Amino acid sequence: MFTGLSAFPLTPMNEQGINEYEFVRLVAYLAEAAVDSIGVLGSTGSYAYLNRDERARVIQLSVENAVGAPVIAGIGALRTRDVLANAERAQQAGASGVLLAPVSYQKLTDDEVFDLYATVCQSLSVPLCVYDNPGTTHFEFSDELHGRIAQLPQVRSIKIPPVNNDIDSAKERVTGLRKLIPADVTIGISGDAAAATGLNAGCDAWYSVIGGLYPRAALAITRAAQAGDVQQAKALSDGLEPLWALYREYGGSLRVAATIAEITGKVSQPCLPQPLKTLQAGDRKRVEQVLGQLGLE
C-alpha cells in the first residue's frame, strides 16, 4: 500500500462544515485515474482543523468512493488520547492504513515521540506510515529515532520531507535512511517539487499534493521513475517548475493547491478552514496564469 503514487486530496470545507459532495468528487476522480493509494486527512486534507466526527466521516466517504484503492488516513493530534481515538475511528471506517505526524504545541522530545508511536501501534490492526513533516510539526526526527520507530511492527513506511534536488545527495539521504530501517518499511517522498528526484533516488512512494488534483500528471512522473526512466521523470517534473515556484513563493503547497481547486471549480470558495485563506487578487491571478501555461488536467 505504501508504494507508488499516494494522492492526497483536499478536504473542501467552510465554516459550516465539510462539502461532502465536492470531497467525494475529488476522491472518485483519483480512483478513476487508478492512483496506487488515496491519502486523506493529510496536511493537504487539513486534518488538524477537523474534529473526530468530521474525520471519521471523511474516511467513511473515502472508502465508499475509492473503488478499492487503499485509503490511508491521517490520525495526528496534539494529545495521545485523541490520536488513539482517531486511530480507532479510522479503522472502524475502513482505512487500510494510517499516517501519523508528531503534532506539537509544546516542543516534543525524542522519547515522547517514540512513546507516542509505540502506544498508538499497540492499538493498531492496520499498518502505519510515520509522517515526518518538520514544517508543520516543528519536530525534527533524527535518523536514529527513525530507526527505532521503524522497528515497531505496525510501521511500514516513512514519509520524508523534500530531499535536496541534487540526485547524488538525494541518493545518499535515501540510502542512509534505508540502512537504519527494516527491509519491509518503505520510504516515501513528500514535497512535490522534490518528488521526481526522490523517486529517482530510490524512494518507494510519492505522497503527493498535486496528485490529489491532477493524478494523471503525478502518475506519469511516478511511472517513469518506477520504470527506471530517470530522464523522463525529471523532464516531466521540470515541466511543472512554474507550479513548484508558486509553492515556494506562497509558503508551501496547501494554499496553492486550494486556490487551483477553487479557480478550476473543483471546489467552492472558500474551501479552507479559517483562519487559513486561499490566494486572492494579484496572487490568484498569478496562479491562473501558471494554470493556463501548464494545461494540466
Next chain:
Amino acid sequence: MFTGLSAFPLTPMNEQGINEYEFVRLVAYLAEAAVDSIGVLGSTGSYAYLNRDERARVIQLSVENAVGAPVIAGIGALRTRDVLANAERAQQAGASGVLLAPVSYQKLTDDEVFDLYATVCQSLSVPLCVYDNPGTTHFEFSDELHGRIAQLPQVRSIKIPPVNNDIDSAKERVTGLRKLIPADVTIGISGDAAAATGLNAGCDAWYSVIGGLYPRAALAITRAAQAGDVQQAKALSDGLEPLWALYREYGGSLRVAATIAEITGKVSQPCLPQPLKTLQAGDRKRVEQVLGQLGLE
C-alpha cells in the same frame, strides 16, 4: 486586570481527565496569596491539549475559587470556529478576560492572524490579551501587526516573549512597542527569567509560570518593580537563577514547573497530557536539588 502579577496555574491531568481537586487547590492558593489575576488555560495550563468541555469546566472551577480575583482564560485553537466557541464558553463561565495566541499547524500569514483577532473581537464582551508566543505558535508578530491588532477595541494587553536581559535593550523593546499601541493597552512580560528586567523596563504585567506555583516569590519581584525598586526586583530574580537555568536546560518552563508540582505533592504524577512527560531520573534529581537550594514556598 492586565497589570501586576498574573499567575498561571498548571491544569493537572492524566489520561482519564483533569484532577479537579488538585486544580482547585492550586487556584485557591493563588487567590489566598492575592495575586492580581489568575491566568488559566495558558501554555502552562495545557489549553491546547484540552477539549471544549474540559476548558469550560476549568474556567468554571477557577471563577468559583478565585475569591474575586479576575480570571483570564486561554481560548486559542487551530481553527477560528473553535476559538469562537471557546470564547463563548469562557464568557459564559465567568472569565473576566481572554488570552488568544495564533496557534498554527499551517504557517499563518499576517492577514490571517489579523482577521482571526478581528473576528474573535467582534463576538467578545470581555477584554482580550494578545498572546505572542513564537515558541509554541511558530508565528512571529511584527511590530506593525501588533500595532494594527491593538487598535481593535477589545484588545487591552499584549503578552510579549522574553526581553533581552540587558535593561537598556529591554527598555528599547518596550518603549518601541508602546509607541505603536493605544495608551490603554498594557504590555506584559512572559518568560519568568526575563520578568524582572521586563517589569523594570516598563512592562505593566508579568504573565508568570512560577507565580502559578509560588505566588509569594513572584509577587515580591512584581511589587519591588512596581515600587520602582529596580535593584531589589533584579536581586530577587537573580536569586532564582538556578530555576531559570532549569528552564533553559529543559526546553522551557512547562516540564520544570510540572515536575516541581509533582515533587512537592501539589499535583499527582503524572500531571501532563501524553505525549508530554515530566522530568524523570537524573533530571528530576536536579530539580529536587534546586528546590532544596531555593527554599521556595
